[in-house]
Amino acid sequence: MLYTTIQQAAPALRDAMTAARHILVTSHINPDGDAVGSSIGLTRILRAMGCRVTMVLPTELPSLAVVLPDAPEVGVYSQGASLPADVDLVVLVDTGSISRIEPIFSAERAYLAQRPLLVIDHHATNSGEGFLNLVMTEAAATCEILGLLAQAWNQAIDAETATALLMGLVTDTQSFQTSHTSPRTLRVAADLLALGGRLNEVMRSMMYGKPFAHAKALGMAIERMHDEGDIIWTEFTQAMQQGTGADDEAGDEITAYLSRVATAKAYVLFKERRDGTVKISMRSQPGIDVGSVAHSLGGGGHREAAGATLQLGLDEARDLVLSTLRVALA
Incomplete structure (x- = not known):
């Protein structure tokens, strides 16, 4: 069943x-603020309702999650580790397709197939794979949906839950700048702030907590910036990462900086990873859909902010993505 409104979905969800006796909450690979915020926020809401919940994400949490006291409780999946055997419901948040929870998806196919899946998301590319799906594509963040769900359930939200949900709202709207930011988004954020959500801490962790090595990485990436008119792109290689001492999170600020150049329609960062794959991060001007490009490459995201991980070398990945993007823009 696919629901698109809170009123339809709230009772069934x-x-x-x-x-359920035991719920597993998870989200997509390389979790961002909305994935972490919605995982922790939903878990706290469900526990307040008397539910037993375990959180497991596919890969490490971003550093900005340090402001959330529940962050150390979030399990990070490792190959060969056992997921709780008594789980009888899997809840997937902020994820367009269950295939996006790698490496859990590949390693735990049988486990996932044996348990019902419930989906709460806002991505336009969501495939509705759950037996229950709440997909609200007009929402600016999954955390916005969860704030509305808690209201529909008449479930009180404490300050820590409000802070987790604010993290998702702030990060997915790029500090309330994206075209999906609506009056309702701002009302939900105001309600969370009134409930004790620590907006200032979330903002500082996102905007002002970057390591010096990330600043060096940004400088090197800007030096390699290429202007193709409609597309501005750059790359961050393993040699650059080792030279700056930056960790795997370096890159978010690079993409954000590229997207501030007004002359292009789309912006791409190619980031060479230690395992030989290439992570691509794309941004675009309002009205330009890079989400469909990412989806065609096996990734996901939003119309104006999306990405994918390619099992290709840097040169091959660059050629494939730029050629696909040129066709899309044309």
Whole structure:
């Protein structure tokens, strides 16, 4: 069943989750602020309703999650580790397709196939794979949906839950700058702030907590910036990462900086990873859909902010993505 409004979905979702004996909450690979915020926020809401919940994400949490006291409780999946055997419901948040929870998806196919899946998301590319799906593509963040769900359930939200949900709102709207930011988005954020959400801490962790090595990485990436008119792109190689001492999170600020150049329609960062793959991060001007490009490459995201991980070398990945993007823009 696919729901697109809170009014339709709230009773069915509440019944399914409160009936479960043990819920597993998870989200997409390389979790961002909305993935972490919605995982922790939903878990706290469900526990307040008496549910037993375990959180496991596919890969490491971003550093900005340090402001959330529940962050150390979030399990990070490792190959060969066992997921809880008594889980009887899997809830997937902020993820367009279950294939996006690698490496869990590949390693735990049988486990996932044996358990019902419930999906809460806002991506336009969501394939509705759950037996229950709440997909609100007009929402600016999954955390916005969860704030509305808690209201529909008449479930009180404490300050820590409000802070987790604010993290998702702030990061997915790029500090309330994206075209999906609506009056409702701002009302949900105001309500969370009134409930004790620590907006200032979230903003500082996102905007002002970057290591010096990330600043060096940004400088090197800007030196390699290429202007093709409609597309501005750059790369961050393993040699550059080792030379700056930056960790795997270096790159978010690079993409953000590229997208501030007004002359282009789309912006791409090619980031060479230690395992030989290439992570691409794309941004675009309002009205330009890079989300469909990322989806065609096996990734996901939003119309104006999306990405994918390619099992290719840097040169091959660059040629493939730029050629695909040129066709899309034409």
